[in-house]
Amino acid sequence: MRQTVVMQIGQILVEQRWVQPAALARALAEQRHTGKRICSLLIARGLLDPDHAAQALANQHNVPGVLQKHLEHRDRALAQLLPAALARASIALPIGRTRTHALIICVRDPRPELT
Incomplete structure (x- = not known):
């Protein structure tokens, strides 16, 4: 290991x-x-x-x-795709999409046990 x-x-x-x-x-x-x-x-x-x-x-x-420019230029409409309770609990914010249209989500703490 x-x-x-x-x-x-x-x-x-x-x-x-x-x-x-x-x-x-x-x-x-x-x-x-x-x-x-x-x-x-x-x-x-x-x-x-x-x-x-x-x-x-x-x-x-x-x-x-995630840099300031990513937050400033995010697609604000994407916030509707993440349930508000989950966004608050995880301190998460959708900021964009990948080329395959997967949602890119910024979280305050990326440790697996917290996400």
């Missing part, structure tokens, strides 16, 4: 030079008290670009990332 090593999101952010180590340390200290997600804390403080957060999380989970 092959084991996958998952890097910590902070390590990815620092290695990519998207966040300074000192800023990450402060955000991690705050996270211990608030329980908020590290990327959310850094974005709220203006220390991390949302697209960089998306790229880092995509890298961490080995899934495609």
Whole structure:
């Protein structure tokens, strides 16, 4: 059985030079008290670009990332194809279709046990 090593999101952010180590340390200290997600804390403080957060999380989970441009140019009519209760429960948003017309859905947390 092959084991996958998952890097910590902070390590990815620092290695990519998207966040300074000192800023990450402060955000991690705050996270211990608030329980908020590290990327959310850094974005709220203006220390991390949302697209960089998306790229880092995509890298961490080995899934495609959704950038701001994907969200801004999504087909809003597709939202009707996903039941509202499921969309809210999964924090999911349809953003487009593949060439074969399959629905492309963006989710907040792509871990299989949560989808």
